Amino acid sequence: xxxxxxxxxxxxxxxxxxxxxxxxxxxxxxxxxxxxxxxxxxxxxxxxxxxxxxxxxxxxxxxxxxxxxxxxxxxxxxxxxxxxxxxxxxxxxxxxxxxxxxxxxxxxxxxxxxxxxxxxxxxxxxxxxxxxxxxxxxxxxxxxxxxxxxxxxxxxxxxxxxxxxxxxxxxxxxxxxxxxxxxxxxxxxxxxxxxxxxxxxxxxxxxxxxxxxxxxxxxxxxxxxxxxxxxxxxxxxxxxxxxxxxxxxxxxxxxxxxxxxxxxxxxxxxxxxxxxxxxxxxxxxxxxxxxxxxxxxxxxxxxxxxxxxxxxxxxxxxxxxxxxx
Numbered sequence: 001x002x003x004x005x006x007x008x009x010x011x012x013x014x015x016x017x018x019x020x021x022x023x024x025x026x027x028x029x030x031x032x033x034x035x036x037x038x039x040x041x042x043x044x045x046x047x048x049x050x051x052x053x054x055x056x057x058x059x060x061x062x063x064x065x066x067x068x069x070x071x072x073x074x075x076x077x078x079x080x081x082x083x084x085x086x087x088x089x090x091x092x093x094x095x096x097x098x099x100x101x102x103x104x105x106x107x108x109x110x111x112x113x114x115x116x117x118x119x120x121x122x123x124x125x126x127x128x129x130x131x132x133x134x135x136x137x138x139x140x141x142x143x144x145x146x147x148x149x150x151x152x153x154x155x156x157x158x159x160x161x162x163x164x165x166x167x168x169x170x171x172x173x174x175x176x177x178x179x180x181x182x183x184x185x186x187x188x189x190x191x192x193x194x195x196x197x198x199x200x201x202x203x204x205x206x207x208x209x210x211x212x213x214x215x216x217x218x219x220x221x222x223x224x225x226x227x228x229x230x231x232x233x234x235x236x237x238x239x240x241x242x243x244x245x246x247x248x249x250x251x252x253x254x255x256x257x258x259x260x261x262x263x264x265x266x267x268x269x270x271x272x273x274x275x276x277x278x279x280x281x282x283x284x285x286x287x288x289x290x291x292x293x294x295x296x297x298x299x300x301x302x303x304x305x306x307x308x309x310x311x312x313x314x315x316x317x318x319x320x321x322x323x324x325x
Contacts, residue, residue: 001071003280003297004289007049012037015204018093020182025286040288043083071294084313087288090183098197102219103172112192114171118240121165125180132175133157133226152197157226164232166239172221246312258299266293267311274305
């Protein structure tokens with residue numbers, strides 16, 4: 001089993017997207033198109049990550065898990081169960097819609113899936129903001145009135161952000177990302193999004209994009225307080241610790257060696273700054289790889305590096321593979 005599985009990014013054209021995946025991460029993009037998302041690791045019927053390099057080159061993530069579920073996910077993982085995490089880069093050149101994902105107890109009645117997600121801000125232009133949650137005292141009645149009046153800005157919590165900030169957005173929290181943000185999104189394997197407001201924008205076809213006001217109103221957690229940012233700092237930080245996944249951020253100096261231990265559980269390693277090498281190739285800024293359950297690997301830090309590690313998504317015995325200390 002290789003040290004890590006690398007996948008071909010799946011670029012997604014979005015009306016609010018830009019070219020930052022090219023300029024900031026050095027990737028080749030289709031010319032002349034606004035690329036808003038790159039799906040880095042995904043196992044869904046409509047979208048499959050394909051392995052690049054190594055013994056599994058050309059296989060989809062679904063095929064790898066079906067054939068090697070114990071080695072990749074651990075001995076108790078059913079081979080027909082999808083990979084539970086979806087990893088994306090978001091280039092938010094313009095503001096995204098105001099939206100919400102349904103909570104787990106609401107999603108089945110709406111025919112959707114819950115989606116708790118974490119945003120890590122890799123880069124932010126001066127004045128960039130996130131919209132996360134409702135302002136204190138905003139009720140459903142006031143929110144509905146603001147939709148009709150076009151004054152939803154008065155109802156939502158808008159916070160300034162800088163590179164290195166991170167925030168956990170749970171299902172049921174209304175949210176949007178302002179323009180000028182490059183974000184690594186780590187989320188439940190879901191693609192259910194209800195748009196409640198789109199700031200009067202039209203889509204790539206020149207027509208207003210579909211809204212889902214009724215579904216949004218059923219999904220919003222009206223009494224939930226806005227989540228707090230984890231601010232950037234030169235130290236180890238727990239970014240998210242929820243039932244769906246856990247994420248840590250760690251900083252490693254050039255020359256350091258990182259060792260994984262087989263059986264600790266699979267993890268996702270995301271390089272948000274710096275560069276590392278291993279016997280299976282180089283990892284650089286922007287890379288997101290899957291470290292299998294059975295992997296014994298050694299990574300050497302070539303440049304000062306900031307890593308995110310996502311784990312805890314394959315069962316209670318899963319743990320951090322690359323200790324931050």
